[in-house]
Amino acid sequence: MEQIDRGNPQKLYIQVFEILRKKIEGGEWPVESQIPIEEELCRIYNVSKATIRTAILELVRQGYLMRHQGRGTFVCKRIIPEGLTMSTSFREFMLGAGIAFSTQVLAQTVTMPVDDLGIKLDVTEDKHLIYIRRLQIVDGEPVFLQESYIPYYVCPSMLKENVADNSVVELLEKKYEIIITKVKDYIQVVNSREDESKLLNLPKDTPVLLLEQHFYSAETQVMYTRSIKRTDRFRFTMEFEKK
């Protein structure tokens, strides 16, 4: 049985969360089964009740578990997206289908939710966030600047991933099995900020397209992205399919 590694710098509740998540995803704890009570889990993993409770609350938040008052905690059915589905991939939408580009990673570090980021990501201000900033270049010209914010506890390994050659969404879904079930998009035209103008080789205050995206896995927001795109060279296409 997998146990807590006390030499691991990762917080204990995150380690417990990962162990329990694997039990659910691996089918050891099947859908609708009741999980052991907190005292039992404390004994198995030799951690405090507070650690177990925090890990379970996170699994509830991410849609893996459901608590029934007076009855216990049960494994949930995972939510499957239904209805109208956008069949255009994000890259196709922002860059155009079939356009070759290269990616420059400007930052891949950790920050805190300052300004209105806590509200946008629906996390408390003490939660660490992985911050990724990338610039995409087409024909030697910078066209697209993207900032991604991922709560650290959602996917700590994203800090070390190769995000120059891989899509963050694909990594989340294919490598870490964090399935995106909903995306909320907000699109508007804004004037570029000074730092954005410099990176995109634009005069200050040039109108650019701002796309803000909120990515959810079940009821938990797992990523917020802020993408800035030059509007002078492209037109945008979106295609939807009814499932």
Add this chain to the structure above:
Amino acid sequence: MSQNRTVGDLKIDIFDYPHIPYWFTLKQATGIIRKSMIESEKCFHPLAILVFDEKYNLMGTLELKNILKGLEPKFLSPSTKAQGYTDSAESLSSVWDSLFSEKSKALAERPVIEVMNPIKGQVSSDSPVTKAAYLMVHQDVMILPVIDNQKIVGIIRMKEVFEEIAKAILNE
């Protein structure tokens, strides 16, 4: 030290401390550190923020005194010849009060890299606790990074170092 305890025995998780990139402003850092003070369960002593670069390399630490010093108009710094508390230091401090709104609010937009304590020394998990104490005293910092195989694995604080040395002094 009697029990041969090492830095590794005393280190804590780096995620117990807020992280920011070096380009954050003093104003943003102030908001983060104040939040740590308000939330009693997250009130770590000493209060500090870890400052990282774009590739998540630790560059420095930011303590309360760094922020306060960063907000102080430059011309108010006492002469380097001044020793201890002087009359001129007192009169300079009253000048700061009169200029606070005009100067310090503008200085709050400075990036933290300008005022942080850069990482000068480091300890590893197998370093003796006395090495951590020595570096803290001589670099005037309250926390130090613990680096093993070029990777940050934790933080050691003056609080724990002092406690360990106190035990040895008091023969506990």
